[in-house]
Amino acid sequence: MISKTHHCYHDDNLFNYCRTKSVEGRELKTVAKTVLQALAALHNQGLVHTDVKPDNIFINYSDNPKIIGEVALGDFGDTCHVGRNPDPNEDGHIIGAGIFRSPEAMLNLRWGPPTDIWSFGATICLKFSTIDYPIIS
Template sequence: MFQLGQVLKGAASSYKISEKLYRTVWKAVNQQTEQTVVVKYDANHSHLKNEIDKLRRFQKRTRHIRPLIDEIGMSNEDNVPALVLKWLDDDILNTTKSRQLTRVELKRVSRGILEALKVIHEDGFIHTDVKPMNVLVNYSPSDGEITDIQLADLAAVTHEDSQDAIDGKVLMCLIYGDGFCIFSPDVSVDHEEYTGRILWRHNEFLGPFPLSYMEIAPDHILGFLACIIENTTEYKPFRNITKRELSDEDKAFLLKILKLDPRDRPTVKELLADEWFST
């Protein structure tokens, strides 16, 4: 799509491509300010315009959504349409593979994600999925501590009465570090038992599944759920997790987010007021 050294003209500046990061994501340098930026292309121009509209709508209301810096070729046929976004040092998934977050960082990142989602929810949208690789960070130049947190992608969709909040599995990954997630199954995503094993692990650590969940479960997983519920005995969530792995305060907070019936989960606004952030 783009070539190394290629110069792209935006509405505000021009950008020289310096590195290919992913299939449609490039690293570039602002030729006026010499700052590093991200150039993102999407072959579906309606998707690109939708993302621009969402970023414009939300980014001035929170610093935790990655800012749109410029647009390329949206009204100029000389360039392929693309977005220019702020560059951040790293993502949380990569960070936690090399070290565990400090308690201050853990709560700072969690609050940043929630504050971004709160702004989206206030306008009747939800973020379809929050993943560690989509949480970007900047570091302090002096001690390397995380200073800024932003959601990289804004896959927002309209909703009515959704109570979905931060994905508790992301928080579990941050607490454990090493990119480890207790809910990840030991088979690939295309394996026929993938969904069933995820449900079983959720049941193992958080269960048992309430019967109310059967009311909203998609048809293709009802068979899995029936088998799991039939073979489940009563036990406490996180029963095999020690205090060394998960403190009592972390466990209490996670259990609020990870209710197996999403209708029982607190809203983002309620989570931001939780005592977990004040301790």
């Protein structure tokens, strides 16, 4: 069972934050710990988020508006239930966003919880590096 709650994460999202501010190690740990805990909770319920990307990681600032205080994974609109022998892409639904899409999703192969981990890994690599990345749709 998924319960939707609304806590106000409106200060920014990770995409915008990383465009204007440098991210320190402590903030990276906060983001990683929170998002991975959220993904673990989903995966333990047999659910896959399918759209992990910087735009869907919401943040509130601490007392200092340059430092991340709270983090939340959001936008559960494409979350899918994965059964015992899943073929979650049987309806042709494309999951993920561009460069954050896992290889199995890009190749239209069977995917599951590891696709979220790939997407989060791509998010961390790209958003916390100093290189710009192309927008791929």
